[in-house]
Amino acid sequence: MSGAGLVPRFARADGAAIPPANIVDLTVVNVGSSSVQLTWSAVGADGYVEPATAYDMRIAQYNFTMGAWSSLTRVTGTPTPGQPGIQESFAVTGLNPGTMYYIAVRGVDSFGTISVAYNMVSFTTASAGPTPVSNVIFSPQLEGMQIPAGKSISVVLYNAGTATAAASFTGTTDTSGRVALPQTASLNAGLYDILVSTQGYLKKKLFEYNVSSNAIIELPTLPVGDINNDNIINSLDWSVMSGKWFSNDATTDINKDGIVNSIDWSFLSKNWFMTGDN
Ligand SMILES: [Ca+2]
Ligand SMILES: [Ca+2]
Ligand SMILES: [Ca+2]
Incomplete structure (x- = not known):
């Protein structure tokens, strides 16, 4: 005989009529410049112990409504749902820096039935950080002479349009008549006004040069004759x-x-x- 009110003690097979439970504890754990780390609790396929089949996570740069769901970008690579109640952890990558995003996730069962509601979270990715440059070479020119190896050349890099020096060094030319930015000079990629000087020559400034890694920077020719500097x-x-x-x-x-x-x-x-x- 059957007993009314008995609670099933076994995992029930999934049914299409009952969607996975709603995921309403989606949480932003950590935000980077191009990624966000999220957690949420896994939900069952029918609200019982059987896990959902998949997650349907959507992301947009605007505050979306349920009606817009199917038009939103679906996040790929979401984890296979774990047992209901466990904490899921997932990083969304490939985001743009300094950008506000809205994101939500719903469970999907084996019939493709989807959770009816969700909590939406928003966050803003961090700004893109400065990029240190390396292997920057300066090619100075002196009026009236081919620059020999071992010539002492001074270089000051000012943040473009300012009197603020971001880096300065004195180097000796190599056999190609060039000087390298020392590795000890920490310089970020960007626009600089570059002042070059050496004994016996007038100083010259190269304005608004966009310095990046592996650049070979042709400096302006220094006029000769400033003997007393x-x-x-x-x-x-x-x-x-x-x-x-x-x-x-x-x-x-x-x-x-x-x-x-x-x-x-x-x-x-x-x-x-x-x-x-x-
Ligand atoms: Ca179901
Ligand atoms: Ca002479
Ligand atoms: Ca002079």
């Missing part, structure tokens, strides 16, 4: 040179031919009263 070529430089006239003074022998004479003066004369950048 005050960033202007004038009589003070000439007074130094005239004191070395007909000597082999390396600092004032601009064309490096072993003698300070009218050829060296001609460089000063050509750049007379020229000033550098700063």
